[in-house]
Amino acid sequence: MQKNHLSERNYPIRYALLSVSDKTSIVEFASELNKRNIKILATGGTASLLVKSGIPAIEISHYTGSPEILDGRIKTLHTKIYTGILYRRGQDDNIITNKRIFPIDMLVVNFYPFTQTVINKNCSLEDAVEKIDIGGPTMVYAAAKNYKFVSVVVKHSDYSNILDELDVNSNSLSLNTRFKLAVKAFNYLAFNNNNIANYFNDLISSFNHTQHFNKNDQNTLPEKINIKLVKKQNMIYGENVHQSAAFYIPELTNTEPLNLLKIQGKNLSYNNIIDIDTAIKCLEEFKEPTCVIIKHSNPCGVATSDSIAAAYKRAYITDSISAFGGVIALNRELDQPTIELITKHQFVEVIIVPSVTDTALKIVSKKKKIRLIICNNWKKNSLLDFKTVNGGVLIQEHNNKTIDINQLNIVSERKPNKKEIKDSIFCWKVSKFVKSNAIVCAKDTATIGIGAGQMSRIDSVKIAYMKAKNAVLETKNSVMASDAFFPFRDSIDLAAKMGIKCIIQPGGSIRDKEIIDAVDEYNISMIFTKIRHFRH
Template sequence: MTKRALISVSDKSNIEAFAKGLIELGFEIISTGGTLKALKTAGISAQAVEKITDFPEILDGRVKTLHPYIHGGLLADRKNDKHEAQLKEYNITPIDLVIVNLYPFQEALANENTTDADKIENIDIGGPTMLRAAAKNFANVAVIVDPTDYTDILQALKQDTLDQNKRLELAGKVFRHTAHYDALIAGYFNEQTGTQYPDTYSVTYEKVQSLRYGENPHQEAAFYKQAKAVSFSLATANQLHGKELSYNNIQDANAALEIIAEYKEPTAVAVKHMNPCGIGVSDSIVNAFEKAYEADSISIFGGIVACNRPVDGNTATLLREIFLEIVIAPSFTQEALDILTEKKNIRLLEVLVEQGKSDSKKITSVTGGLLVQDQDNGMADENDWTFPTKRKPSEQETADLLFAWRAVKHVKSNAIVLAKDNQTVGIGAGQMNRIGAANIAIEQSGDKANEAVLASDAFFPMPDTVEAAVKAGVTAIIQPGGSKRDQDSISVCDDHGIAMVYTGMRHFKH
């Protein structure tokens, strides 16, 4: 009995060679629209679906395969006597092989010149319906959605090794593909209607790479990117040198990118375990890096450095002297590449470093669920600051307070940052109480704490942090305010001539 294959593809890569291979194996081919035309142009024998259905394509091709002669052939269980009898009764020929891929909705979505009407027309209906029908009936119908599978499937057909395990694998690929497709469409309609947190939350990501392991060697892991391309992302980074990124590399590098996005001026950020260990801002990237390095010359060892300006030879010379996992920058001069690539294991990543806000959601998995929130794009405007103390900060203190506030936003809570002259001088991260974080930052800063400013990611529940700052020589403090005991901290500041700023905005980071 002649076997029948249905081919209807938007992506016509290698379809002619595959179809010829099927003809050689005795398959009869039925096809639609542009695919049929391409096959016939290539001299491949194929029947139009409308000849099978005895019904023309209508509604500009919106309806062509939605017919019992097609879906009966796709869904019939060959081991079910009733199904077999109905096929004969209605003169329906079974379909053994389905090769379908879908209208390019994702490409239409990514194209800024595509109108909303064009996007709607690129929502495939017949294709997903055929794919789902064939995949449901995988025991009887082999279904191919991915052109990269053509060679393997032809080989399996020739050797009669297209077994149930392979059919199941192909069916699974189909349902992942249609789920991805539908999630993109759902996301588009969410955007159109302004629906940010729907009752069911469908997201889809595409695999970038398998990772050697996760946070620890006994954990498996992979890296995925969101389907909607983002230029300011590690998922689209251009790696110029070094071995592939690890799970922890990606986490740390992403933290570095989020921090560097806060600063307009030439800035260098050093990150370790997703916390900044040094941030420097200056008139050139080489001077900015020197500040970031001097902020904590011990913790930077084995860390990650991100720069928001091209890395030149002078900067590369300094970077080369330290063991670093990764250097991220918008670009590297040839001199810088020549210097840094002398080190075998350092990874060099080109990323379009931008200052600005991210419109993507922050997704965190919990056991049995997800937490979804907006990115922390908040940055309290100086015009919104309030001044509860008798003394207001000087112009220099104000600049340092703004610098420190941008930094503390990206330090794990409880967080305290000491800064002076556009440089972090002490960072206390991830402590169970605020005074613990303050003591770490103060101890780290040493003599540099004198005349520095202090930033706290959340309010002071009691005055102990301010009292520690007084002893260290801090002259100005920035914090959200809002504690029932705010006046205790204000009084300590007033007693010692310290200026305090309230931002009215908290930056917890868990």
């Protein structure tokens, strides 16, 4: 910051203007200002509260000689107010004296609750519009611009520190404090403006989608997205030790952040959070007792069963080697039989469950390195997917597409039986969370082999087969899911060798007929979903 002998002076606060929608601690703060002989100006509602509380306050309309009009839309938009806020000490003194204007040394303002209003599903456009503050932001802009002389306060959490500094600084705040308060004010303004812009952007997108303004464009994402993220917690490091990382959440949105309650263990790492997120999203697909084991953001074992202990055991044997040091997620309470199985079979980084019994908790507590996480919020994430790339950000909707079991497109001569259909749907759900190219093989609603992240689909099939053989799991009469179409019949030839009896895939290849002819040749059932599940 450039040095300026005037700006570095500390100016005693003589007049403070208070205009707050959120009146948290304002009476106490105003009382302390009054004790320090600071004269208080205030807008209608704030002035009324202060006077009722026995605190002297000059009502703005009495000071300006202009009453509030337009049902309170016009309160502070007056020359006397903005001259007092923008007054440059040592430069505009004559104007202040001649016009008998109060030099406003401190502005305490917060805005109408726009965000809190529009997150209500029943909020109308008219309700939203009335919560767009005009006078408040205008005053804050003016005061923050004039931070060399004026202190602007937008957070009630700052009241206590301000009072402490007034006591040690002879009723003044330092330039450093005024500057920091101005920075907070500009951020507060940006957040408010972004929320208003986002609200109207969403309305335009929704309106265009409803009216089909451009029938050739089915993209309903807004033209502009403004988002303010607040740091929730620091990560111990990023994907690698040399990378810093932190977890951020949107400030004051209608999106509930993932409710993770750590019961024991070290702080969660960047990679832990990614694996936990994948596990929870996969669990959301299933209502039955289900276990998902994640390693490096890929499922290495998924199973449903009649008990959560049985589900874990079946998921674990899919790939016990990869499960080492992974994340285990269960959609049922962690009980004694399940935790005994887990601690007997493997080392685990994280166990995430909706609840835990007292007995199971005692067992876990003996394993200090296990991070035990309680997650009782299984709601689907309504945020968009963001991915940074060189020069910009890619944004997409979440992959929440599902298939209707009653509308399966069976394209083979052989029709799948009920068990094969059930296993195919199970496989298809898991494939959504496996990195592409993804192949998932399963039997009796448990994975037996998963091939992930290969550059060619046939290699993913080979890996799935290898995993099953390594685990000594029988592939005969099992099912296979592919996240995208088969470009060649080589995968079908290998599936036949494995004994696969039903394959579920999107279809859509120029060689679909060749693929269908191949499954018919091997008497394999094939289901087309017409939905692709790429995951990168």
